[in-house]
Amino acid sequence: MSxxxxxxxxxxxxxxAAAPSDAVRHCPLPARLYLPLVQERGQALHCRVQVGQxxxxxxxxxxxxxxxxxVVPAPTSGRIVAIEPLxxxxxxxxxxxxxxxxxxxxxxxxxxxxxxxxxQRPPQELxxxxxxxxxxxxxxxxxxxxxxxxxxxxLLVLNGAECEPYIACDETLMRSRAAEVVxxxxxxxxxxxxxxxxxxxEERMTEAAAALQAVLAGQTQIRLQRVPTVYPQGxxxxxxxxxxxxxxxxxxxxxxxxxxxxxxxxAAAAWRxxxxxxALTSRLVSVGGRGVRQPGVFxxxxxxxxxxxxxxxGGYTEQAARLVLxxxxxxxxxxxxxxxxxxxxNSVLVLGADDVRAQAAQTECIRCGECAxxxxxxxxxxxxxRLLRQGETGxxxxxxxxxCIECGxxxxxxxxxxxLVDEYRAAKxxxxxxxxxxxxxxxxxQRHDARNQRLAREQxxxxxxxxxxxxxxxxxxxxxxxxxxxxxxxxxxxAEAAPRSMDKSAVLAAIARxxxxxxxxxxxxxxxxxxx
Amino acid sequence: xxxxxxxxxxxxxxRSSVRQVMAEVLLALLPAIAVQAWLFGPGLLVQIxxxxxxxxxxxxxxxxxxxxxxxxxxxxxxxxxTAVLFALCIPPICPWWISAIGLLFGLGLVKHAYGGLGLxxxxxxxxxxxxxxxxxxxxxxxxxxxLADLDLGQSLQAIFLGQLPASWDxxxxxxxxxxxxxxxxxAWRMPQIRELPLFGHYGAAGWEWxxxxxxxxxxxxxxxxxxxxxxxxxxxxxTLLLGGLAWLIDAERHPAPLxxxxxxxxxxxxxxxxxxxxxxxxSPRGRLLFGIGVAVLSLAIRRWGSHPDxxxxxxxxMNAAAPLIDRFTRPRVHGHAR
Ligand code: SF4
Ligand code: SF4
Numbered sequence: 001m002s003x004x005x006x007x008x009x010x011x012x013x014x015x016x017a018a019a020p021s022d023a024v025r026h027c028p029l030p031a032r033l034y035l036p037l038v039q040e041r042g043q044a045l046h047c048r049v050q051v052g053q054x055x056x057x058x059x060x061x062x063x064x065x066x067x068x069x070x071v072v073p074a075p076t077s078g079r080i081v082a083i084e085p086l087x088x089x090x091x092x093x094x095x096x097x098x099x100x101x102x103x104x105x106x107x108x109x110x111x112x113x114x115x116x117x118x119x120q121r122p123p124q125e126l127x128x129x130x131x132x133x134x135x136x137x138x139x140x141x142x143x144x145x146x147x148x149x150x151x152x153x154x155l156l157v158l159n160g161a162e163c164e165p166y167i168a169c170d171e172t173l174m175r176s177r178a179a180e181v182v183x184x185x186x187x188x189x190x191x192x193x194x195x196x197x198x199x200x201x202e203e204r205m206t207e208a209a210a211a212l213q214a215v216l217a218g219q220t221q222i223r224l225q226r227v228p229t230v231y232p233q234g235x236x237x238x239x240x241x242x243x244x245x246x247x248x249x250x251x252x253x254x255x256x257x258x259x260x261x262x263x264x265x266x267a268a269a270a271w272r273x274x275x276x277x278x279a280l281t282s283r284l285v286s287v288g289g290r291g292v293r294q295p296g297v298f299x300x301x302x303x304x305x306x307x308x309x310x311x312x313x314g315g316y317t318e319q320a321a322r323l324v325l326x327x328x329x330x331x332x333x334x335x336x337x338x339x340x341x342x343x344x345x346n347s348v349l350v351l352g353a354d355d356v357r358a359q360a361a362q363t364e365c366i367r368c369g370e371c372a373x374x375x376x377x378x379x380x381x382x383x384x385x386r387l388l389r390q391g392e393t394g395x396x397x398x399x400x401x402x403x404c405i406e407c408g409x410x411x412x413x414x415x416x417x418x419x420l421v422d423e424y425r426a427a428k429x430x431x432x433x434x435x436x437x438x439x440x441x442x443x444x445x446q447r448h449d450a451r452n453q454r455l456a457r458e459q460x461x462x463x464x465x466x467x468x469x470x471x472x473x474x475x476x477x478x479x480x481x482x483x484x485x486x487x488x489x490x491x492x493x494x495a496e497a498a499p500r501s502m503d504k505s506a507v508l509a510a511i512a513r514x515x516x517x518x519x520x521x522x523x524x525x526x527x528x529x530x531x532x
Numbered sequence: 533x534x535x536x537x538x539x540x541x542x543x544x545x546x547r548s549s550v551r552q553v554m555a556e557v558l559l560a561l562l563p564a565i566a567v568q569a570w571l572f573g574p575g576l577l578v579q580i581x582x583x584x585x586x587x588x589x590x591x592x593x594x595x596x597x598x599x600x601x602x603x604x605x606x607x608x609x610x611x612x613x614t615a616v617l618f619a620l621c622i623p624p625i626c627p628w629w630i631s632a633i634g635l636l637f638g639l640g641l642v643k644h645a646y647g648g649l650g651l652x653x654x655x656x657x658x659x660x661x662x663x664x665x666x667x668x669x670x671x672x673x674x675x676x677x678x679l680a681d682l683d684l685g686q687s688l689q690a691i692f693l694g695q696l697p698a699s700w701d702x703x704x705x706x707x708x709x710x711x712x713x714x715x716x717x718x719a720w721r722m723p724q725i726r727e728l729p730l731f732g733h734y735g736a737a738g739w740e741w742x743x744x745x746x747x748x749x750x751x752x753x754x755x756x757x758x759x760x761x762x763x764x765x766x767x768x769x770x771t772l773l774l775g776g777l778a779w780l781i782d783a784e785r786h787p788a789p790l791x792x793x794x795x796x797x798x799x800x801x802x803x804x805x806x807x808x809x810x811x812x813x814x815s816p817r818g819r820l821l822f823g824i825g826v827a828v829l830s831l832a833i834r835r836w837g838s839h840p841d842x843x844x845x846x847x848x849x850m851n852a853a854a855p856l857i858d859r860f861t862r863p864r865v866h867g868h869a870r
Binding site for chain 2: 007012093237241247248249250251252307316320321322323324328329330331332333334335336337338349351354355356357361363364365366367368369372373376377378379380382383399400403408411412413414415416417419421422
């Protein structure tokens, strides 16, 4: 397999004192856990419990309403005490209805039936299991794993290339739970019928590589591949580019070229869900930055408040200046720490005042091209920025705005300190909204057209029906007239007169029909035949 | 609950600033300034000081007129860089008003009338130099031979009072490029010309050392990744290739390729002027083309134009072409077909 270096990117060093050390520490179970009824991606969840209900760890609290219905498992046993508003870990910082689970301290667990013979089971069943166990992508997007595993691919990549500096949870996981990662990789590989399964990790992760190697010894289906330590190597498209020397076409998914990328932690969670029957109720979260006393990697229950996690890592230092969910390049700055950690939360950073950038220092672009040199997608960020500032979103889109992966490399290197990526993010969502509106408008227009067509069809059918009716009556009358041996009245006249009387009766019949319909409260399923 | 101020990602502190970039470019000019001051007298230092003062005044006035903070604008050091580049181009004993006119045009019109740093189409220093070259050719030819030993007093007198030293006629000397042009016009053969002391070791006595100093500073900037290697590679590569080709065809009539680089402004342009990001190209291939364009136009103007050196004009012409070049040299975006 040839390794292709991605263009651009950044080699970043982390202040050693601020980086998490890598032994797994346990964040104690808090008294209350908070589970927003809105997904990380913004869609509402369907709540399946009521206030006052008691639940055991692993039992479903809500589900996402997709075909597979991936659930939100209860992170511990206890009672649902309230549904109250809590700030969502989202750029909007909206307050959303959130389940509050009061832990009873017993941590009673409801297990799903273990499936140690998973290799004999059909992929469909295993996917259902992942959904029941609430397994989502743990790399950050928290996309339901079952939905992402719906297509067969030839190559499955387990992504252990930690994207951003300061984040250490994946490396820690691979080092301390290598066997789980490998076993999970095999299960995911089985589900998507992959011919080739690769665990990709960064060159610098020597210990993790050794641990995985030890587990992999003697087996051939799963390979280990070290990739360069350069940000954003862990990006899905960048990883595919490096491993396959192929680019995922713009607008397509890796699965479209037969590749599926899953985070290593997702693999471990899949193993637990399938082989042990355990739902996903905790994950590794790395805590870093100069603003926290004891940075580290913590095993954290879903729904733990950041406040509680920071307390468990020694509390804030005086330097604490910015709270970031995620990494320093793509992470989201949070307004406060009463925010719950969901399954997608891989890192909490408390950056010191010296380690953040002051806003509003932005000056004019000097066209130095540093941003273009750093862009892993080979965009011309300075040009996009100029176009967006002129309101030329369409032109920016033509130059590849939608291909921007929002990695932030451009904004990081820009000497004019322009918030490039923020601009692109806003423009991209504007484009997406416009596209959605267009789609809705098209949909409405289609529906409108369809309705008009249907009405026209019905009208035509009615006209035809009336005409054929007339015909019948006319024929019938002629027949009776003939039978009554009164040959004289002109057939034309009869034909003329009869429909007129028929018209009348048709109207009366229609009125009667209408009345009948109104009288019958629920209209009967097949419309009754009244045309007699 | 602890609250925090939020901000958009990325959260890491910036890696550099415009001020830092400009400061490093100024730093990289120091060797050339030192060599030129040593060869052509302390007048250069006076010109630099004068230029800096004028530039500060013009820049802050322009910023003020545009309703911006003068301090913030001055702090980016871009006007200082323009002043220093301009001072390096003009003769060290040029009258003071040449600087005033040049910088007023370069900074006031070429830079700020277009929206200031970043939005100017043309390099302000080159535009300023081109203007005064066209308007005041006599003052712009007040060069001496290298090591002519003009002292500070004489320089100050010449600059501010317009009084040339008494012995001026013995001190004055045409630049190698204009001598070359004149002698070639008088049907001298190239090898004969090269015998003259004015043409030094590689084609221009004294000037060749300045060129070397520019290259040294420029290499530093390339190493610091402030100057993209494509620009100097384009300028120097194309000069050597074209000059070399002409020289191989007829060494009697064409100067040797190194001579093109040794005299005149090509080395300054290659490392500092064509490499100005604002008015150059941004894509890698675009930068290479930009450099090649500067070299080709310079050589063409030297050969066929009415000026001994055409680097300033070449740069300005390429400045005008830069947006077009950028348009056609965009790299292929990830996931897109060519
Ligand atoms: S890095 Fe910043 S200043 Fe440089 S070209 Fe890009 S946007 Fe402009
Ligand atoms: S944020 Fe977008 S434009 Fe900027 S470097 Fe990343 S991919 Fe390129």
